Amino acid sequence: MTPRYAMFLAFASLLLFLYCKGCYVSAATCHPDDESGLLAFKAGITEDPLGLLSNWKPGTECCHWNGISCLEDKRVRFISLYGQPDNPKGYLSGTFSPLLSKVRNLRSINFIDLRNMTGSFPKFVYHLPRLIFLHIENCKLSGPLPTDIGRLSNLNELGLKGNRFSGPIPNSLRNMKELTQLHLGGNRFSGEIPNFWDSFPNLVYLQLQNNKFSGGIPTSIASLAPKLGNLELNNNQLSGKIPESMNKLVDPFPDLAIERIASLDLSYNKFKLGKIPKWVSSSTVINSLKLAGCGIKMRLDDWKPSWTLYYNFIDLSDNEISGSVVNLVNGTERLEGFWMSGNQLKFNLSDFKMHESLKNLDLSRNQVFGSVPQSIVGLEKLNLSYNRLCGKIPMSKFPAAAFVGNACLCGSPLPACRRQ
Numbered sequence: 365m366t367p368r369y370a371m372f373l374a375f376a377s378l379l380l381f382l383y384c385k386g387c388y389v390s391a392a393t394c395h396p397d398d399e400s401g402l403l404a405f406k407a408g409i410t411e412d413p414l415g416l417l418s419n420w421k422p423g424t425e426c427c428h429w430n431g432i433s434c435l436e437d438k439r440v441r442f443i444s445l446y447g448q449p450d451n452p453k454g455y456l457s458g459t460f461s462p463l464l465s466k467v468r469n470l471r472s473i474n475f476i477d478l479r480n481m482t483g484s485f486p487k488f489v490y491h492l493p494r495l496i497f498l499h500i501e502n503c504k505l506s507g508p509l510p511t512d513i514g515r516l517s518n519l520n521e522l523g524l525k526g527n528r529f530s531g532p533i534p535n536s537l538r539n540m541k542e543l544t545q546l547h548l549g550g551n552r553f554s555g556e557i558p559n560f561w562d563s564f565p566n567l568v569y570l571q572l573q574n575n576k577f578s579g580g581i582p583t584s585i586a587s588l589a590p591k592l593g594n595l596e597l598n599n600n601q602l603s604g605k606i607p608e609s610m611n612k613l614v615d616p617f618p619d620l621a622i623e624r625i626a627s628l629d630l631s632y633n634k635f636k637l638g639k640i641p642k643w644v645s646s647s648t649v650i651n652s653l654k655l656a657g658c659g660i661k662m663r664l665d666d667w668k669p670s671w672t673l674y675y676n677f678i679d680l681s682d683n684e685i686s687g688s689v690v691n692l693v694n695g696t697e698r699l700e701g702f703w704m705s706g707n708q709l710k711f712n713l714s715d716f717k718m719h720e721s722l723k724n725l726d727l728s729r730n731q732v733f734g735s736v737p738q739s740i741v742g743l744e745k746l747n748l749s750y751n752r753l754c755g756k757i758p759m760s761k762f763p764a765a766a767f768v769g770n771a772c773l774c775g776s777p778l779p780a781c782r783r784q
């Protein structure tokens with residue numbers, strides 16, 4: 365054996381050795397901490413009717429378990445478990461094991477629609493220094509948020525919607541300065557909405573709908589203007605400020621020139637807006653406007669929004685709006701949902717432009733007259749009940765409830781028309 369050849373062999377076996385160390389690492393199952401943290405999570409699950417966690421087994425490669433993803437160093441970074449909201453068996457029951465904190469390198473947690481997970485806000489997340497996305501949504505967590513929740517100051521997204529959390533939004537939340545999304549809708553939060561929104565320079569989504577918040581809209585929401593695209597405050601108990609002059613509530617957004625908001629929902633609070641706020645009318649980016657039950661009292665023909673072409677959704681139900689929707693609807697191009705129930709609208713339905721994009725139309729409880737046009741057949745949902753419509757209803761899939769309470773509509777699904 366020549367020395368050169370010996371050297372070659374030595375080098376080759378060194379390579380092989382190094383390579384096989386590589387092989388060994390990649391064939392390794394799972395970091396022991398990650399494995400024990402995840403198995404503790406599984407142990408906290410009492411029911412898993414769909415077997416979401418069926419391949420979570422000791423001694424197997426945890427990076428390949430359902431809902432788990434790792435990066436190249438084989439440490440678990442992402443955990444995403446989704447129940448199936450429409451499937452009666454598509455849920456998980458149990459509690460979130462505090463030992464999930466052992467999965468130290470987690471960056472993203474998505475527990476969505478697990479529905480039967482009980483307990484309070486899981487504090488193990490405090491021990492995950494790299495966590496930036498935390499979504500625990502449509503589970504069944506309850507109780508107040510911890511007052512020191514602001515310790516999670518690296519979070520980019522916090523989603524806790526659809527649980528049973530209660531109490532106020534803790535003040536410390538203002539320390540989450542990196543937040544781009546905050547979803548707290550569909551809980552039982554109460555108290556005033558804190559006035560700390562100037563602490564969130566990057567917030568794009570703010571969703572606080574379907575809670576029990578009271579008081580006014582905090583003025584600092586205006587400082588979100590540069591980025592905010594979506595503001596949902598509907599179904600709370602918010603009210604406008606009451607100025608000296610009695611019984612005249614003012615527009616609670618005097619200075620809220622939130623130019624980027626594309627989707628606004630303030631429906632069903634205690635606002636008495638009177639008119640549609642000016643900054644809404646002058647917006648050129650709004651495509652979803654929902655101000656149902658907001659005390660708006662106006663002739664719709666007097667509303668001159670600057671830009672309606674891109675409106676997809678308009679919900680002004682349960683106000684005191686009179687006049688005709690014909691011009692407004694004619695000025696849109698992509699309307700998908702139009703809800704105007706419970707107003708005092710008076711126009712001939714034959715003049716209503718049924719855009720091809722329109723799927724959902726509710727004009728119930730108004731004074732709409734004329735006959736029902738053939739073009740309703742393309743809609744997915746329709747409600748024309750309690751108006752002053754007359755004549756034969758075109759053949760469609762809609763039930764009688766969509767047409768009852770009119771002056772003289774007839775034909776299926778209502779009783780047949782009589783020849784006169």
Ligand SMILES: *[C@@H]1O[C@H](CO)[C@@H](O)[C@H](O)[C@H]1NC(C)=O
Nearest residue numbers: 411452455456457458479480
């Ligand atoms: C889980 O949730 C389903 C549907 O939400 C419910 O019918 C069932 O009783 C729950 N099971 C438990 C153990 O809570």
Ligand SMILES: *[C@@H]1O[C@H](CO)[C@@H](O)[C@H](O)[C@H]1NC(C)=O
Nearest residue numbers: 690691693694695715716717
């Ligand atoms: C609808 O708009 C078109 C142009 O966009 C216009 O020509 C037409 O007269 C309008 N119809 C009604 C009923 O306003």
Ligand SMILES: *[C@@H]1O[C@H](CO)[C@@H](O)[C@H](O)[C@H]1NC(C)=O
Nearest residue numbers: 705706728729747749750765
């Ligand atoms: C239609 O409108 C009436 C009156 O607003 C309401 O009571 C009814 O629930 C609505 N029906 C449907 C199917 O939306």
Ligand SMILES: *[C@@H]1O[C@H](CO)[C@@H](O)[C@H](O)[C@H]1NC(C)=O
Nearest residue numbers: 712713714715733734735754
């Ligand atoms: C509604 O408009 C149609 C079409 O212009 C017209 O034929 C009809 O007479 C109008 N109906 C009423 C009640 O004004």
